Amino acid sequence: MQIRSLVEPARVRREVYTSEDVFALEMERIWGRAWLYVGHESQVKSPGDYITTTMGxxxxxxxxxxxxxxxNVLVNRCGHRGAMVCEARTGSIDKGVFRCPYHGWTFRADGSLRSQPSPAGYKDVGFDKNNPAFGMPGVPRVEKYRGFIFASLARVGPDLKTFLGEIRETIDNMVDRAPGGEVEVTGKVGHRFRHPANWKFFTENLHDAMHPMVAHAGTSAAVRQYLEQLSQAHGPVPEAEVIAPFGGSYDFFDDMGFVGLPRGHAYMGGKKSIFSHYEVYPDYLKSMEEAHGKERTKEILSFNRHNSLIYPSCTVRDNIQSIRVVIPVSVNETIIESWTFALKGAPPNMLERTLRYSRLVNSPASMVGPDDVNCYVRIQQSAASGAIEWIDMRRHFGREVQDGARTTATGTSDLALRNQYTAWLEYMTDTGERS
Ligand SMILES: [Fe+2]
Structure with a gap:
């Protein structure tokens, strides 16, 4: 496959979204190599606690x-016939072992095979119980950053800190916003939102600052009108601060600015986000100042990156404590899972705000999410049918500024898309062995 012929500096071929071969190669060369977000340590607090997910x-x-x-992060399959061992999304292992539902082979939490029924049948048939192939194999690399667990399916590559680079600061800020110095996942399972479209539409849309004024216009207008009626009748409505900013202007998004980083990571804003003008809750401010002092509190709360992308597997909102996880299913199907975090030591109204944001913006019942999915599906269909050959991304092309490892641009530049394809090409054309 001629991967290089699919991507030009300011446009990409339709096949990047529709070809089964491209998707298979992405799973091997991008998702099979990058550090992928798996979960947060608070999801497996007690011994034996587990969650299931997928990496690619x-x-x-x-x-x-x-x-x-x-x-530990283990491949969720039995070493006998390969059946998936654990189907539940979350739970705790009974008697300290996983048990395959097919033939009853059991595995310890480190993945080693513990027992199988009627073991005599495996005598003198070339079976070695200690051979890891008969266990649930550990994923080659697992690392933690401030409570967030990432793993890589490749044996070799940069360590997690190097991989994250500057985008680490987004995670830092989310955790620093907790007066108690830690965040904790809320709820047992995240919201799952099925997108009948290629995974890249989601990561590309994240920093597409030209669409909210059009794609979300109907929602913003209707919501604004409704909120006005409500506030006249009942006073200030808490939903307003979450949903109203979607009506931002082109200038507003341009001013926010875009920062592209190596490996496809990126963020918008820095000091300003459409969610940075929250009224500060006095009791929260007090708890922060008690924990960090006035100066440091000011510093933490004035850091307001708009959406951050940790390419390719997750997007992070530091100032509202939410993470969306990208789970590719096939070339034209993706699950976006969204998780909310509580700030340890913060008053309950901060968690209420986070949950309100999640419900209105990230959940399958979101007021803006379906607008986006509708647009992805329209492109997916055009690309699949051949109605379009090349998909354009030339807005403000050539006007980006290189600043060390960062590439910066005005907020509505398509650099947001181009930066992802720079990384995409690097991963996809790298034929080196990683196992
Ligand atoms: Fe959108």
Missing amino acids: LTPVVMVRDARSGAI
Whole structure:
């Protein structure tokens, strides 16, 4: 496959969204190599706690090992016939072992095979119980950054800190916003929102600042009108601060600015986001100042990146404590899972705000999400039918500014898309072995 012929500096071929071969190669060369977000340590607090998810297409289980206390990420398949061992999205292992529902092979939290029924049948047939191939294999690399667990399916590559680079600061800020110095996942499972479209439409739309005024115009107008009526009757409505900013202007988004980083990571804003003008809750401010002092509190709360992208697997909102996880299913199907976090030591109204944001913006019942999905599906259909050959991304092309490892541009520049394809091409054309 001629990967290079699919991507030009300011446009991409339709096949990047529709070809099964391209998708398979992405799973191998991007999702099979990058550090992918798996979960947060608070999801597996007690020994034996586990969650299941996928890394690319590989099903995995993240489990707290009762013996070592370590968090392991195992491939979620039996070493016997390959059946998926654990189907529940979350749980705790009974008697300290996973048990395959097909033939009853059991596995410890480190993935090693513990037992199988009627073991005599495996004598003198070339079976070695200690051979890791018969266990649930550990994912080659697992690392934690401030409570967030990432893993990589490749044996070699940069360490997590190097991989994240400057985008780490988004995670730092989310955690620093907790007076108690930690965040904690709320709820057992995240919202799942099925997108009948290629995974890249979601990551590309994240920093597409030209669409809200058009794609979300209907929602913003209707919401504004409704909120006005409500506030006249009942006083200030808490939903207003979450949903109203979607009516931002072109100038507003341009001023926010875009920062592209190596490996496809990126963020908009820095000091300003459409969600940075929240009224500060006095009791929260007090708890922050008690924990960090006035100066540091000011510094933390004035850091307001708009959406951050940790390419390719998740997007982070530091100032509202939410993460969306990208789960590719096939070339034209993607699950977007969204998680909310509580700030330890913060008053309950901060969590209420986070949940309100999640419900109105990220959940499958979101007021703006369906607008976006509708647009992805329209492109997916055009690309699949051949109605369009090349998909354009030339807005403000050539006007970006290189500043060390960062590439910066005005907020409505298509650099947001081009920066992802720079990384995409690097991953996709790198034929080196990683295992
Ligand atoms: Fe949108």
